[in-house]
Amino acid sequence: MEALHALQTDLATQAHHFYHWERQQPNKTYLRQPVGSRFMDFSWGEVGRQARIMATYLNALGLPPHSNIGLVSKNCAHWIIADLAILLSGHVSVPFYPTLTAAQLRQVMAHSGCRVLFVGKLDNWPAMKPGMPAGVHGIAFPNYLPASPSPDPDLTPWETILNGYEPMRDSPLRSPDDIYTIVYTSGTTGNPKGVMLDMKAVAAFMKAVEPVGRLDVNDARYFSYLPLCHIAERNVVEVGSLITGGTVHFAESLETFAGNLVAARPTHFLAVPRIWTKFQLGILAKLPQKRLDRLLRIPLVSDLVKRKIRKSLGLNEAVFILTGAAPMPVSLIQWFRRLGIVIQEAYGMTENLGGVSLMPVDDSRDGTVGKLYEGMEVKIDPDTGEVLTRADWLMRGYYREPAMTAAVLRNGWLHTGDIGQLDENGYLTITGRVDDMYKTPKGEYVAPSQIEFGFADNSYVEQICVAGQHLPQPVALVVLSEMGRHTDRMQVTRSLESTVNVLNPHLHTYERVKKVVVVKDQWTVENNMMTPTMKIKRNIVEKQYEPHLEPWYSREETIVWEE
Structure with missing residues (x-):
């Protein structure tokens, strides 16, 4: 591929790639x-024109060099244009989740010290606006619908x-040591932390992805709908498109998501497990599992059905x-594989640019999170089992948080x-979180995630959180x-009882699920039970149901329905 060949002599940054495609x-x-x-x-030319004008404007504001500039918006074309403008102007991009409350926006804005904030596609900016500190200069994205208010x-x-x-006329390149972005974590516990990522770290990871990321695809197409302020979407969509010179399609809304995805026909696609589960349930609603x-057992028909579903x-x-x-439940990966949809699991975190391991498409090891990237070192702490990583693309640190x-x-x-295991072939298995483990009243350690995996095959369960730190046995809280x-x-009820009966014999006595509680309310980003990346906030969920756990535990039936 032209861009890769042209830029292989150096650790190319996003700016290198953008200038290349803007010109070519x-x-x-x-x-x-x-x-x-x-x-x-x-x-590419129009994106360059607008980004360069915006960079001129940012530099005309008289900001100190390398100032932090905020960006709050749902995914849209101007999100990427604004991010490029910040890059070209020499400042630091600080994107925020578009679902923040006013109090949450105030906290990250104050912590980051952003002097400018891009405000884009949002559900309710008037409700969020009180979180914008006084003195911050705001820039509004254009309205895509002419009739909508400013x-x-x-x-x-x-x-x-x-x-x-x-437009800015020159094409500046940043120092490798410059901070490229500060990415605030989604905050599963406590306040979000600002992860500082520098230019050389991002360039090093881009180089590591080249052999395995299918960056040689002609006419690459990306579909952007997961939050671009999260490291995974930003890597796959924004950075991926800059490397390949591909096209980014956006989802307009939740209602148009399915149609937008079909129209995009992406060559590169990322979805979190909950999205894959929704895809599966949508297919099964039209085509029950038995049918x-x-x-799929009929050769010619099987190929036709697979093509139609894809x-x-x-x-x-x-x-x-x-x-x-x-x-991602192994059973779900295998289910899609039968349909010819080979899903590669990736593992990482914001602090290492999301780049620890990737499942090879031609050598899957189910139950692992894939093989280490070239240049990534992993060792397992012998005392705790914690996964330790080292690479050229680790974060610089947490912004303003030296401790x-x-x-x-x-x-x-x-x-x-994370707790995990590494085999001799470089495949990594994650078995839980150090912070999620708890000690029972008798002193045994319970890893909730391993118990939760046991419910993965039950299609009636969408969300699960194992709790019960102060109970003799765990309780599984489930959302249908x-x-x-x-x-x-x-x-x-019978299905959940069957799942418990199959799961418990494979667990230690003190890990065996005593009760399954079907709760009434779904856990969502809006009610603060989930992060914007659809991870359950375990501590919030446990606190919500803590007063009810003992009464539920004392009930006679195994499956309890919250009334």
Whole structure:
């Protein structure tokens, strides 16, 4: 591929790649923004023009060098243009989740010290606005729908800047030691931490991905819908498109998601396990498992069914299909593999750029999270079983948090907080979190995640959290899937009892599930039970149900329904 060959002599940064494609294919579509039934297309040249004008504007504000600049928006074309503008202007990009409350925005804005904030596509900016500190200069993305109101008359409109400034003429390159971005973690426990990632770290990881990331695909297409402020989406979509010169398609809304995905026909696609589960349930709603199994046993019909399912999802041309951010049940990976959808599991965290391991497409080892990237070192702490990582792409540290940095970065090794095992072939297995483990009243340690994995095959269960630190045996709190919510209660009860009966003999006595509680309310980002990346906030969930655990535990039945 031209870009890779042209830039292999150096550790190329995002700026190198952007300048290359801006020059080589100025008229090719880079960003496709759906607006109802039409698209707003932005060519590489037009993205460059707008980013360069915005960079001129940022530099005209008289900010100190390497100032932190915030960005809060759902995924859209101008998210990437703004991020590029910050990069070209020499400042530091600090993206925030678009689901933050005013109090949460205030906390990360104050902590990061951002002097400027890009405000984009949001559900309720007026509710979030009180979290914007006084004195911060705001810039509003343009409205994709002409009839929609301006996000805020106090913000400087994007179009005003485009009409009032000239594009930056030169193409500056940043020092390898410059901070490229500060990524705030999604905050499963406590306040989010600002992970500082420098230019050389990102460039080193981009180099490590080249042999395994299918960056040689012609006409690469990406579908962006998971939060771009999360390291996984930013790596796969933004960085991936900059390396390949590909096209990024966006999802307009939750309601148009399926149609937008089919229209995009991505070659590279990332989904978290919960999305894959929803895909599976959607397929089974139209084609029940018994009928699907029967059709897949008929050779000619099997191929036809597989093609039809892949096309209905929009994945018929996908060559690099990923899952990450949370553990993926092996049974779910195998289920999709039968349909010809080979999902590669990736493992990492923001602090190591999400780049520890990737499942090889031609040598899957189910139950592991894949093989270490070239250049990534891993060792297992002999006392705790914790996974330690070392590579050229570790974070610089936590912004303004030296004590927190020292607690996880020791002697060049990043302490991940995950418990795992590494085999002789470089395949890594994650078995839990150090912080999730708890001690029973009798002193035995319980790893909740290992118990939770045992419910992965039950299609009536969408979310699960094992709790009961002060009880003799664990209690499994479950949220039903859509299928479970529309199934007779007695049938769901029998299914959950069967899962418990199959699972418990494989666990230590003190780990065996005593009760399964079907809770009434779903756990969502909106009710603070989940992070924006769809991870359960275990401590919040446990606190919510703590007063009820003992009464539920004392009930006679194994499956308890919250009334």
